[in-house]
Amino acid sequence: MIPHGRLLFFVVVCVLFAATVSFGAVTVLPTEAKGGTTVQFTLRVSNESRNTDTVALDVEFPSSLTITEFETTRGWKLFLKKDASGKIRGAIWSGGAIAPHAHGEFKFLAETPAETTELQWKVVEIDAKGKRKEYTGAKGSRNPSPVTMVKAVKLESGNGPWRDHDRDGVADDLEQELLLKFTPIFMVDAHDCDGMPAEFMPDSKEPRPIAKNGTIYGQVFRKDLPTLFGAFVEIHYYHLWSRDCGRAGHSLDAEHVSVLTWANSLQEPASAWKALYWYAATHEETLCEASNGAKASALAAEERGATVWVSRGKHGSFLNESKCRLGCGGDTCRDMIAMPAGKLVNIGEADAPLNGAVWTGSKRWPLKDKMHTDFNDDVLARLEDSGTAGVISLNSHLPPTKAVILGGNSSLGAFLIGNAWAGRSLSIAGSESVHAAGRAFTTSGKSLLIVGRKLGAGLGFKRD
Numbered sequence: 001m002i003p004h005g006r007l008l009f010f011v012v013v014c015v016l017f018a019a020t021v022s023f024g025a026v027t028v029l030p031t032e033a034k035g036g037t038t039v040q041f042t043l044r045v046s047n048e049s050r051n052t053d054t055v056a057l058d059v060e061f062p063s064s065l066t067i068t069e070f071e072t073t074r075g076w077k078l079f080l081k082k083d084a085s086g087k088i089r090g091a092i093w094s095g096g097a098i099a100p101h102a103h104g105e106f107k108f109l110a111e112t113p114a115e116t117t118e119l120q121w122k123v124v125e126i127d128a129k130g131k132r133k134e135y136t137g138a139k140g141s142r143n144p145s146p147v148t149m150v151k152a153v154k155l156e157s158g159n160g161p162w163r164d165h166d167r168d169g170v171a172d173d174l175e176q177e178l179l180l181k182f183t184p185i186f187m188v189d190a191h192d193c194d195g196m197p198a199e200f201m202p203d204s205k206e207p208r209p210i211a212k213n214g215t216i217y218g219q220v221f222r223k224d225l226p227t228l229f230g231a232f233v234e235i236h237y238y239h240l241w242s243r244d245c246g247r248a249g250h251s252l253d254a255e256h257v258s259v260l261t262w263a264n265s266l267q268e269p270a271s272a273w274k275a276l277y278w279y280a281a282t283h284e285e286t287l288c289e290a291s292n293g294a295k296a297s298a299l300a301a302e303e304r305g306a307t308v309w310v311s312r313g314k315h316g317s318f319l320n321e322s323k324c325r326l327g328c329g330g331d332t333c334r335d336m337i338a339m340p341a342g343k344l345v346n347i348g349e350a351d352a353p354l355n356g357a358v359w360t361g362s363k364r365w366p367l368k369d370k371m372h373t374d375f376n377d378d379v380l381a382r383l384e385d386s387g388t389a390g391v392i393s394l395n396s397h398l399p400p401t402k403a404v405i406l407g408g409n410s411s412l413g414a415f416l417i418g419n420a421w422a423g424r425s426l427s428i429a430g431s432e433s434v435h436a437a438g439r440a441f442t443t444s445g446k447s448l449l450i451v452g453r454k455l456g457a458g459l460g461f462k463r464d
């Protein structure tokens, strides 16, 4: 039997030994992470050599991991190794130096796999003499790979601080807090023929309005911008109406505005998130599109919701009251009042609805099409270039063969307008009511191209 004092000594030695083994020259932190989340990993390299600098690192990432971005490491160049699909499989840092007895840290963000698994990092350290030290071995070998344990998050429990019922990698609590923080002020027409945005019956596959009470539906999801530092979350606010009662009206009217927000990481609390850009959709993908956007700073809406004007009857969204006339003249904002705050309901994602919002997938309205990002590279570039111009027009570029028409009924002629805001020529089909659209256009001072009925025949028709 080992005497008590000696036993303690033995335990201490074992612990110290274990510590030196698990914290060798190359480590990756954290050693434990949640499944299905974005985690900042730190590769820490200690140069254990007495007299030679470490000058390069060659890393192979665990294949179940999705690397999203790297923090710039001063003095080091980063080369990415990608597979045929463009997925980042490894990285080489070179051009810098870690002196003997010093250490260097290399940080990057990655999405962990959802299931419980062990991540093995294969790291090769290369010194100034070209000597390679490989940390690629199995557990228990002389130079084992650093390992991170990933533990699946139990979604069923619904308790605890981290839930992600709509499976988008954003904590649902954070989604709700961000929705609240950036809720816009909606200005609606006091005499709108449909009253206020509607609340819809939960768990119904078809959209069934049950009250016109100003309910706003929200959607919060990650936006991947791999070349930029930090985490981006896009938030959509849907004002859903039981009908469009403007020109060329129809039942059910799905409209929205959105905001792109930023923080250092997805783990930051709602208070740390800042709005970058706002987008307001108006008659999207029709020839009368008047979608508009602005830098959040230009609207003084970086820390809170922007003010949004909703046109009478047609319910197009505008970030500036004076723009509320651009949708082929079909939009007006006259007797505007701030809509009282109603319910704010998170609809989750298209493939994982929350709060019974299964009606998002109904073919009776184009809501599902609006549940994707509004901030493609082109839109981001135009918003970034807008400087202090305030609200700018953001129509999508319509390929001529896909040109679509607002209205799609007998008043068609008045609405056949081309994608003028994208700087293209404007096309108006011949019709007795063409002058109505022509007026709206000539005031914007661009060239006008009137084409014959041939164009009308070649166009597709789609309701806004």
Ligand SMILES: [Ca+2]
Binding pocket: 163, 164, 165, 166, 167, 168, 169, 170, 171, 172, 175
């Ligand atoms: Ca979520």
Ligand SMILES: [Ca+2]
Binding pocket: 166, 168, 170, 175, 219, 220, 221, 348, 349
């Ligand atoms: Ca979501």
